[in-house]
Amino acid sequence: MNVVPPTSASLIAPLAGVLPSGGLLTAEEDLARYSRDWSGDHFGRPLAVARPASVEEMSALMRRCHEEHIPVVPQGGLTGLVGAAVAADNGEVVISLERLNKVRSINPIDFAIVVEAGCILEDAKRAAEDNDCLLPITFGAQGSCRIGGNVATNAGGFNVLRYGMTRDLVLGLEVVLADGRVWNGLKVLRKDNRGYDLKQVFIGSEGTLGIVTAAALKLYPRPTHIETALIGLRSVEDAMTLYARARRDCSDLLSAFELILRRGIEITLQARPDFADPLSRAYPVYVLVEVSAGGLVDLSAMLGDFLAGATDLVEDGVIASSRAQGERLWLYREIMVERQGRGGRYLRTDVSVPISKLAHFVADTLAVLEEARPDALAVTYGHVGDGNIHLNVVPPLGMGPEAVEQLFEDAEAHIFAVVDRYGGSISAEHGIGRVKQKAFLERIDPVALDLAAGIKEAFDPRHILSNGRILAPKSVIDYR
Ligand SMILES: Cc1cc2nc3c(=O)[nH]c(=O)nc-3n(C[C@H](O)[C@H](O)[C@H](O)COP(=O)(O)OP(=O)(O)OC[C@H]3O[C@@H](n4cnc5c(N)ncnc54)[C@H](O)[C@@H]3O)c2cc1C
Numbered sequence: 001m002n003v004v005p006p007t008s009a010s011l012i013a014p015l016a017g018v019l020p021s022g023g024l025l026t027a028e029e030d031l032a033r034y035s036r037d038w039s040g041d042h043f044g045r046p047l048a049v050a051r052p053a054s055v056e057e058m059s060a061l062m063r064r065c066h067e068e069h070i071p072v073v074p075q076g077g078l079t080g081l082v083g084a085a086v087a088a089d090n091g092e093v094v095i096s097l098e099r100l101n102k103v104r105s106i107n108p109i110d111f112a113i114v115v116e117a118g119c120i121l122e123d124a125k126r127a128a129e130d131n132d133c134l135l136p137i138t139f140g141a142q143g144s145c146r147i148g149g150n151v152a153t154n155a156g157g158f159n160v161l162r163y164g165m166t167r168d169l170v171l172g173l174e175v176v177l178a179d180g181r182v183w184n185g186l187k188v189l190r191k192d193n194r195g196y197d198l199k200q201v202f203i204g205s206e207g208t209l210g211i212v213t214a215a216a217l218k219l220y221p222r223p224t225h226i227e228t229a230l231i232g233l234r235s236v237e238d239a240m241t242l243y244a245r246a247r248r249d250c251s252d253l254l255s256a257f258e259l260i261l262r263r264g265i266e267i268t269l270q271a272r273p274d275f276a277d278p279l280s281r282a283y284p285v286y287v288l289v290e291v292s293a294g295g296l297v298d299l300s301a302m303l304g305d306f307l308a309g310a311t312d313l314v315e316d317g318v319i320a321s322s323r324a325q326g327e328r329l330w331l332y333r334e335i336m337v338e339r340q341g342r343g344g345r346y347l348r349t350d351v352s353v354p355i356s357k358l359a360h361f362v363a364d365t366l367a368v369l370e371e372a373r374p375d376a377l378a379v380t381y382g383h384v385g386d387g388n389i390h391l392n393v394v395p396p397l398g399m400g401p402e403a404v405e406q407l408f409e410d411a412e413a414h415i416f417a418v419v420d421r422y423g424g425s426i427s428a429e430h431g432i433g434r435v436k437q438k439a440f441l442e443r444i445d446p447v448a449l450d451l452a453a454g455i456k457e458a459f460d461p462r463h464i465l466s467n468g469r470i471l472a473p474k475s476v477i478d479y480r
Pocket of ligand 1 (some may be wrong): 073081097145150151153157
């Protein structure tokens with residue numbers, strides 16, 4: 001049978017009148033800001049942008065999309081790095097969560113916040129702070145990413161080694177399902193063993209199983225003291241030995257341990273002439289260490305004593321003397337992340353291996369890359385307290401687009417081959433989306449793939465939700 005593909009206008013016609021005025025954008029000039037993600041690598045013009053302002057509106061919208069087989073993709077702050085939140089060109093309706101952005105409640109005795117999915121992470125963090133609490137999801141994109149995106153990607157960040165990933169912080173969820181039903185699992189209970197823990201299925205599902213409309217998240221006491229140090233070391237191996245000691249000696253108060261190889265510091269120095277080399281001379285490896293606590297702990301003495309006892313490892317270091325100086329030390333890392341690509345494309349990886357193997361893994365991978373693609377400029381940094389490292393590849397200046405594509409393909413294949421040898425993961429944080437799908441499907445255990453396909457079928461039998469992210473795309477037309 002010949003299936004005539006529907007036109008853009010005919011696909012979205014059934015959505016007319018489902019949302020109140022202003023809820024559905026179709027004008028070209030309105031669609032632009034929902035079409036490109038933070039990285040600039042992914043572009044897709046949506047058929048339309050739906051902006052429900054309540055759970056009831058979201059439910060009505062999804063019911064209609066389900067009835068009419070209209071493909072959709074939920075969108076948060078567009079900071080995701082695997083091309084998952086941008087529409088397939090002219091093939092999907094973007095559902096923006098931006099109007100569902102309220103903090104519904106905070107209870108400092110429950111140590112819990114209930115927040116809508118479109119709330120910007122930084123706003124939720126500020127609301128927690130106003131109640132003397134900490135929402136510990138922390139990373140560079142927190143001023144733009146949204147809570148629903150954090151849940152859908154199971155976001156990590158700087159403080160995972162102390163507080164866990166987003167998954168560890170979710171107490172409950174409210175989700176609008178593909179057919180418009182609302183699952184109200186928005187509990188703030190710390191313990192609840194009634195049957196299957198359904199929220200886990202949605203966390204990290206990258207918009208493929210349901211649309212998160214609100215989340216109940218754990219809070220922690222807000223630290224009143226934070227101490228930050230930047231340390232220079234001889235090798236990644238020394239950095240990892242220092243990490244293991246810090247875990248033991250800093251009384252569980254270690255909240256970040258970030259590794260940066262020298263090239264990362266040089267990127268910041270080149271990008272910002274107002275930034276001086278942070279230590280007395282250049283070192284091959286740096287770590288940013290943060291300890292934090294509330295109450296009566298003398299953190300400054302603890303960190304000072306710890307570093308004084310590690311002179312066999314620490315070559316040089318600076319301990320921030322104020323919060324402002326601590327924040328400036330963090331800028332060496334943040335500027336590097338933003339400027340590493342020199343304004344152009346670069347290959348991003350976010351792999352993980354067991355923490356105990358990380359130093360050897362980095363050495364092996366850099367050696368393999370150097371041998372296979374000496375023209376690749378590797379930029380290496382990461383949340384090494386979680387065994388998670390970003391081994392990014394910047395092309396040489398002036399390389400043509402096709403050669404750049406080939407370089408990325410070669411470099412990624414080499415990096416992932418070493419990850420496989422170390423029993424690691426090709427995605428520690430950013431997820432699969434569309435960018436990592438091929439590599440993911442090449443590696444997934446067949447039983448796991450069967451189970452995953454069964455879950456997708458149960459939650460979204462018409463494949464209208466984020467079709468082609470994580471799992472291979474299905475033709476939505478086949479399901480009409
Ligand atoms: C500078 C920078 C630093 C970063 N650092 C980190 C880091 O340290 N750790 C880390 O984990 N990530 C990091 N990221 C990646 C990114 O910020 C996270 O993945 C973030 O959680 C994405 O949130 P978002 O709101 O931007 O989601 P989007 O990019 O809009 O969407 C991401 C995915 O979630 C889905 N989605 C969004 N909202 C919903 C919803 N309400 N319901 C269902 N699905 C939804 C989308 O369809 C898509 O699949 C970084 C990104 C940048 C740009």
